[in-house]
Amino acid sequence: MGMTMTQKILAAHAGKDEVHAGELIQAKLDMVLANDITAPVAIGEFPRFGRKDVFDRKKIALVPDHFAPNKDIKAAAQCACMRQFAREHGVENYFEVGHDCGIEHALLPEKGLVSAGDCVIGADSHTCTYGALGAFSTGVGSTDAAAGMATGEAWFKVPPAIKVVLKGAPRKWVGGKDVILHLIGLIGVDGARYQSLEFAGDGVDALSMDDRFTIANMAIEAGAKNGIFPVDATARRYLGEHGAREPVAYAADEDAVYERTVEIDLSSLKPVVAFPHLPSNVRTVDAAGDVPIDQVVIGSCTNGRISDLRIAAEAMAGRHVAPAVRCIVIPATQRVWLQAMEEGLLKTFAEAGCVVSTPTCGPCLGGHMGILAKGERCVATTNRNFVGRMGHVESEVYLASPAVAAASAVAGRIAGPATSQSNRQTF
Amino acid sequence: MKVQGKVFKYGDNVDTDVIIPARYLNTSDARELAAHCMEDIDAKFASSVRPGDILVAGKNFGCGSSREHAPLAIKACGVACIIAASFARIFYRNALNIGLPILECPAASETVAAGHALSVDFDTGAIADLTNGMIFSAEPFPPFMQKLVAAGGLASYIRSQLQNPAIAPA
Numbered sequence: 001m002g003m004t005m006t007q008k009i010l011a012a013h014a015g016k017d018e019v020h021a022g023e024l025i026q027a028k029l030d031m032v033l034a035n036d037i038t039a040p041v042a043i044g045e046f047p048r049f050g051r052k053d054v055f056d057r058k059k060i061a062l063v064p065d066h067f068a069p070n071k072d073i074k075a076a077a078q079c080a081c082m083r084q085f086a087r088e089h090g091v092e093n094y095f096e097v098g099h100d101c102g103i104e105h106a107l108l109p110e111k112g113l114v115s116a117g118d119c120v121i122g123a124d125s126h127t128c129t130y131g132a133l134g135a136f137s138t139g140v141g142s143t144d145a146a147a148g149m150a151t152g153e154a155w156f157k158v159p160p161a162i163k164v165v166l167k168g169a170p171r172k173w174v175g176g177k178d179v180i181l182h183l184i185g186l187i188g189v190d191g192a193r194y195q196s197l198e199f200a201g202d203g204v205d206a207l208s209m210d211d212r213f214t215i216a217n218m219a220i221e222a223g224a225k226n227g228i229f230p231v232d233a234t235a236r237r238y239l240g241e242h243g244a245r246e247p248v249a250y251a252a253d254e255d256a257v258y259e260r261t262v263e264i265d266l267s268s269l270k271p272v273v274a275f276p277h278l279p280s281n282v283r284t285v286d287a288a289g290d291v292p293i294d295q296v297v298i299g300s301c302t303n304g305r306i307s308d309l310r311i312a313a314e315a316m317a318g319r320h321v322a323p324a325v326r327c328i329v330i331p332a333t334q335r336v337w338l339q340a341m342e343e344g345l346l347k348t349f350a351e352a353g354c355v356v357s358t359p360t361c362g363p364c365l366g367g368h369m370g371i372l373a374k375g376e377r378c379v380a381t382t383n384r385n386f387v388g389r390m391g392h393v394e395s396e397v398y399l400a401s402p403a404v405a406a407a408s409a410v411a412g413r414i415a416g417p418a419t420s421q422s423n424r425q426t427f
Numbered sequence: 428m429k430v431q432g433k434v435f436k437y438g439d440n441v442d443t444d445v446i447i448p449a450r451y452l453n454t455s456d457a458r459e460l461a462a463h464c465m466e467d468i469d470a471k472f473a474s475s476v477r478p479g480d481i482l483v484a485g486k487n488f489g490c491g492s493s494r495e496h497a498p499l500a501i502k503a504c505g506v507a508c509i510i511a512a513s514f515a516r517i518f519y520r521n522a523l524n525i526g527l528p529i530l531e532c533p534a535a536s537e538t539v540a541a542g543h544a545l546s547v548d549f550d551t552g553a554i555a556d557l558t559n560g561m562i563f564s565a566e567p568f569p570p571f572m573q574k575l576v577a578a579g580g581l582a583s584y585i586r587s588q589l590q591n592p593a594i595a596p597a
């Protein structure tokens with residue numbers, strides 16, 4: 001029986017010729033990731049596995065990003081715990097604040113730490129981001145991460161798959177975020193639970209690497225175990241440019257079995273926004289109605305990469321953030337920050353009335369750097385709009401692309417980029 | 428093994444952000460986390476839950492972030508078991524990995540009401556509503572997962588595997 005791309009990668013890492021959906025396997029890992037929230041729990045568990053050393057100092061990544069730079073004394077203690085573990089065990093991929101740092105899921109691909117064909121776990125649900133590079137990568141908890149650091153292995157139930165066939169090319173101002181929100185709106189927040197989302201079709205060619213990262217990043221928001229893209233010229237170029245190991249490209253068999261197939265015509269998509277409090281509450285921006293806002297956040301592991309900032313700057317250039325809105329721009333990594341500076345994007349943002357932060361998760365998870373008060377509304381390029389996600393339980397988060405977020409900042413209400421100059425109309 | 432307790436009932440898509448809000452994640456201390464468990468959907472939960480009580484919820488319980496602090500906080504509250512129509516996958520494996528019993532049972536999830544007394548038998552998957560006498564049966568775990576739960580979680584399982592590699596899942 002044919003295998004999907006995910007199944008082939010899992011089979012290879014379990015040392016098997018073939019695996020089937022539902023089978024339990026033990027797989028070898030190419031990378032184990034944790035952050036300043038999940039690593040301390042994993043480090044606490046680590047001694048219980050009865051190993052003195054980590055399985056491979058090169059294959060562990062520890063990233064202080066959620067509450068870093070340290071937001072308070074307790075967060076400082078968590079970061080210190082991780083830093084000390086990294087030193088003690090000689091973990092090579094520890095990224096200190098200011099030293100080529102950033103949000104984990106933007107940072108690992110940028111540093112070339114994940115390659116096509118890899119099997120990766122991370123104690124963070126958005127670890128599924130690296131599926132954009134043709135890797136199997138999935139989020140796990142801290143105990144799994146501790147086991148991974150100790151043994152270099154993890155147990156998996158082999159997932160069945162949904163095939164997502166992308167067709168055509170998206171129009172201007174429509175990006176990866178619109179594609180994935182549209183898909184989640186179609187299948188729901190548990191539409192792909194326990195399954196892999198396997199992207200295919202000629203529409204993949206039309207998507208930039210950053211678009212694919214955004215899409216794979218939010219596979220978890222449909223409940224998926226992972227999302228994965230074919231390894232094409234775009235992926236190979238990215239891997240080469242970022243110094244990743246030689247890619248191993250797996251492709252689904254012709255007769256691979258899918259539980260269902262979903263088709264999306266990219267050319268028909270419009271910019272969308274996900275209303276509170278689920279990523280599946282998707283409406284097109286032109287049907288959003290009149291929603292005044294208090295804050296805009298442009299950043300996160302979903303949309304804090306350089307092309308996201310370019311698009312936001314383009315939508316904002318020569319305009320000014322509405323007087324009642326606080327617009328917070330957070331480049332996802334130090335390298336993105338530097339590049340944005342060199343390209344003049346930071347100047348565009350600052351002149352438009354935005355504040356630009358150092359790389360951090362910050363407000364995305366209600367940590368720091370832009371927490372919402374009771375009753376406040378925020379348009380964010382992040383990935384979750386759950387109750388209380390960005391602050392007070394009675395605050396609201398609306399998820400959108402960088403283009404829509406920037407246009408909304410200017411308009412002071414949810415708005416599409418094409419017409420934000422004339423404020424109220426949408427596309 | 429059998430447990431018995433009072434039911435706390437919730438709906439679909441209970442996410443890890445409401446189970447334990449990120450604003451409390453600057454600690455990993457399970458007791459500190461337990462004090463804020465479920466706070467954003469049920470402010471009274473942490474003060475009213477008693478050891479042995481049972482959570483019953485709808486579909487996709489534990490969706491969202493991978494924070495193990497969520498099952499840890501629930502466990503530290505003394506919750507004996509979670510029954511849901513379905514679980515989000517990371518929460519599912521986290522609960523197994525830390526030895527927190529969870530059962531998938533759509534019928535019980537739909538029928539059992541808050542405040543009822545429930546008895547759950549993990550060996551057979553039988554769920555009895557002691558308040559109205561109804562009986563439900565949950566899907567049993569596959570053998571590997573039963574071993575995980577019996578060992579008390581992944582760490583103890585892997586240690587026992589070091590001594591006896593024959594029980595690996597493959």
Ligand code: SF4
Nearest residue numbers: 126300301361364365
């Ligand atoms: S940016 Fe947000 S979603 Fe991404 S890793 Fe950080 S907290 Fe998680």
